[in-house]
Amino acid sequence: MSTYTPDPERDLVLERTIAVAPERVWAAWTEPELLVQWFTPAPFKTVAADLDVRPGGRFSTTMESPEGEQYPNTGCILEVDPGRLLVWTSVLGEHYRPTPPSNGADDLAFTGRISIEPTADGGTRYTAIAIHPDPLTCRRHDEMGFSEGWGAALDQLVALMSAG
Amino acid sequence: MSTYTPDPERDLVLERTIAVAPERVWAAWTEPELLVQWFTPAPFKTVAADLDVRPGGRFSTTMESPEGEQYPNTGCILEVDPGRLLVWTSVLGEHYRPTPPSNGADDLAFTGRISIEPTADGGTRYTAIAIHPDPLTCRRHDEMGFSEGWGAALDQLVALMSAG
Numbered sequence: 001m002s003t004y005t006p007d008p009e010r011d012l013v014l015e016r017t018i019a020v021a022p023e024r025v026w027a028a029w030t031e032p033e034l035l036v037q038w039f040t041p042a043p044f045k046t047v048a049a050d051l052d053v054r055p056g057g058r059f060s061t062t063m064e065s066p067e068g069e070q071y072p073n074t075g076c077i078l079e080v081d082p083g084r085l086l087v088w089t090s091v092l093g094e095h096y097r098p099t100p101p102s103n104g105a106d107d108l109a110f111t112g113r114i115s116i117e118p119t120a121d122g123g124t125r126y127t128a129i130a131i132h133p134d135p136l137t138c139r140r141h142d143e144m145g146f147s148e149g150w151g152a153a154l155d156q157l158v159a160l161m162s163a164g
Numbered sequence: 165m166s167t168y169t170p171d172p173e174r175d176l177v178l179e180r181t182i183a184v185a186p187e188r189v190w191a192a193w194t195e196p197e198l199l200v201q202w203f204t205p206a207p208f209k210t211v212a213a214d215l216d217v218r219p220g221g222r223f224s225t226t227m228e229s230p231e232g233e234q235y236p237n238t239g240c241i242l243e244v245d246p247g248r249l250l251v252w253t254s255v256l257g258e259h260y261r262p263t264p265p266s267n268g269a270d271d272l273a274f275t276g277r278i279s280i281e282p283t284a285d286g287g288t289r290y291t292a293i294a295i296h297p298d299p300l301t302c303r304r305h306d307e308m309g310f311s312e313g314w315g316a317a318l319d320q321l322v323a324l325m326s327a328g
Contacts, residue, residue, distance in 0.1 A: 096251060
């Protein structure tokens with residue numbers, strides 16, 4: 001569904017206007033060779049990404065710690081509106097198969113909703129929403145540093161895609 | 165994704181040709197006032213259904229035992245190809261919010277995929293696939309009586325929709 005109003009008790013929201021064109025934000029999210037360059041806040045990094053950008057397609061990434069430990073993340077893409085909206089979840093894998101969440105150190109159940117809207121000056125109004133099962137999981141994600149983590153990753157996206 | 169090959173270790177399949185036109189099978193699945201009349205094998209019954217038939221929409225039903233105990237089921241619709249394909253999951257609720265599965269007596273994590281294909285004589289080739297996280301959950305669903313249960317419900321659908 002194309003519109004969504006966040007639930008303040010169960011959702012976390014990162015909203016920012018960035019000087020990157022919508023189609024370049026979309027590319028950064030959907031092209032594996034770009035995604036690996038910004039997706040994980042340093043000093044962690046994303047060392048692999050395997051995406052099939054359509055409903056039911058896989059959204060798999062592997063994060064690596066500074067010590068070299070690897071954390072595979074599996075997910076499933078749910079909704080795709082090219083250049084505008086990408087929705088995926090950590091509780092399903094490819095073909096919508098239910099899967100225990102696996103996101104590295106903490107295995108959070110959440111759905112991610114990335115909304116990309118053009119601004120008048122050619123930039124993007126970027127809204128990332130993490131949708132959780134309950135207030136407790138939401139607070140846990142918040143205390144793990146959702147805003148800092150997703151914000152630092154977005155800084156990396158902006159640096160990468162402004163340079164190109 | 166429109167095509168899917170079942171995994172024999174983790175999926176259960178009910179496949180049958182029925183003398184009901186595809187558009188009537190679709191109606192039985194997507195119109196609440198029809199769904200409640202066939203969805204649960206007797207002597208259990210479905211006493212309420214609340215559907216929003218689009219990706220991210222709710223798929224909520226309430227089952228009632230012969231003793232009058234009620235079991236609410238929550239789910240989320242994932243894919244809709246009117247008259248052809250309906251996919252939903254028990255591990256998400258409306259707006260793709262992750263949710264602990266709730267399906268009455270047993271809380272099974274699964275995704276349901278209902279495929280409806282026209283036959284040459286006006287009937288339907290009906291394929292229902294239950295997609296599970298792992299072989300153990302799949303065997304549990306099998307031992308709970310997947311084939312008998314989904315088969316008996318389908319008999320009720322055929323009886324209902326042939327009468328109309």
